[in-house]
Amino acid sequence: MKSKILTLGLLVSVFFSSFSQETNAPSFGKGxxxxIGKDSTWSMKIATRMQLLAVANWEEGPDGGLVNxxxxxxxxxxxxxxxxxxYTPKLKYKLELGLSNRDISGASEFNRNTSRYILDAVVMWNFYENFELWFGQTKLPGNIERVISSGNLQQVDRSLVNSRFNIDRDMGIQLRHHFNLSENFLIREKLAISQGEGxxxxxGNLGGxxxxxxxxxxxxxxxxSKGDYSGSDLKRxxxxxxxxxxxxxxxxxxVRNRSNMGSYMVNDVGFYETTINTFFLDGMFKYNGFSLMGEYAHRDAKDAIARNSDGSETGDVVQVGDGLNLQAGYLLNKDWEVSGRYTNIKLDENITGSNPETQYTLGLSKYIVGHKLKVQTDISYLSVENGTDELMYRLQFDIHF
Incomplete structure (x- = not known):
């Protein structure tokens, strides 16, 4: 076994050293x-990144102190x-693999009980003027916070609105187009048809x-630098x-309780099926080091309570309701940034039994080489109506090659 690993390592070293003799290594953070092929018919940028995170949580006790x-x-x-x-610069591709336990979790009978290494595997064909056709597995054109890469976030991680309502990645096709309404006014349209299972x-395709x-x-x-899909106004x-x-x-x-995410809703004949609709209104504003991002999400379902064939409830429910997230930051001298976030979640209590939640987050970031090398920390207070309030502190280190 050791000899096989050694042989593989030598082959990889020889492969990359052969290219390094022909090309200079990119600058830090550029892969x-x-x-590039000798006949210029293909190219490949190889990059890697990691996030190292420390988290501490406390619950608020009856006397107002911190416990547990x-x-x-x-x-x-x-x-x-x-x-x-x-073959041609008009035919692009992206492959992204996740290697951490959090990246590859979610093994089930629907993916042959195997780890889910593939995050993105998609080809993008600019077939005519400003039209692009995408095919494969990638992020759907959902809320802005989800489409922003986890490596380009303004705070340690995304908000509760994203975790409750986002539509994440799926397998399918997308058609994208953009045009200028005037010299400066740009409009982008994005359409997707996907399998709906995540x-x-x-x-197989379980539902519609x-x-x-x-x-x-x-x-x-x-x-x-595509700052509308990147946290913080690093370009000022x-x-x-x-x-x-x-x-x-x-x-x-x-057949899942958060559209193409969440738990499968199983009943006595197989799966409970219902149509789930999600609406997002979001925006990004940046000027001279100041950034503001806002998101509103609403989710409903044709029948949010899962039932058996005889009409009895299975206990599964669709996570329907509303969410609001407001986030702002200001970039100080030497690329220090202070940021704040307000998040409010109101799931339908009559259906989900969940209490409204409000979270306040204060963040501090030091960008050493932009988002490619940074240290971020934040502290959050979660207020749960008729529930237990919580305090959370996080510290994270990001490095991208």
Whole structure:
């Protein structure tokens, strides 16, 4: 076994050393290798990143003090990324693999009880003018906070609105287009038809299909370096930039309690199916080091209470309700940033039995090399109506090659 590992290691070393003789290594944060075929018919950028996280939690006791302390340290994310073009620059691809336990969790009978290594595996074809056709597994055009890479977040992690309502990744096709309404006013349209079961499902399509439509308005033109999908105003926009986005998603005959995510709703004849609709209204504003992001989410279902064939309830319910997330930050000298977040979740208590939640988060970040090398920390207070309030502290280190 050791000899096989040694042999594989030598082969990998020889492979990459052969390319390093022909090309210079990219600068920090631009990938490990940028490979281009001798006939220029293909390219591949290879990159890796990891996030190391420490978390501490406390509950609020009856007398107002903190009780039941818990702590955890973990490799939150560890990723390998490959992207480039094949045959022509108009045909691009992206492959992203997750290696941490959190990245690959979720084994079930629907993915052959195997780890879910693949995050993205998608090809993108610019087949005509401003039209692109995507095919494969990747993020659906949902809420802005979810589409922002986990490595480009303003705070340690995404909000409760995202964890409750996002529509994440799925397998399917997407059609994307953009045009200018005027010299500066940019409009982007995104349509998707997907399987509706989430990522890495291999054992058939259990329910119907998922349909997603999103439109984005940028009245003041493009952000620098795609800053509308990156946390913080690291480029310090010299002119105000704004993006407003609207998404509507309908998952027909869904069998999971959070659209294409969450638990499977099993009943006496197999699976309970119901149509789940999700609406997002979100926006990003940046100017001179100041950034503001806002999101509103609403989810409903045709019949949110899962039932057996005789009408009796199974105990499963669709997570329907509303969420609001507001987040702002200001970039100080030497790329220190102070940020704040307000999040409110109101699931339908009559259906889910959940109490309304409000979370307040204060964050501090030091960007050493932008998002590619940074240290972030935040503290959050979660207020639960008729429940137990909680305090959470987090510290995270990010490094991207």
């Amino acid at each position: 490990l290798f940028n490979l 302390p818990e702590s955890n340290t973990l490799v939150r994310r560890a990723r390998l990324k490959f992207d480039g073009f094949a 990522r890495n499902v291999t054992e 299909h998922q349909f997603t439509a999103r439109i984005e308005l940028l009245p003041f033109g493009k952000f620098k 926009e010299t002119r105000p930039k704004l993006m407003i986005g609207v998404t509507y998603d309908s998952n027909q005959d869904a």
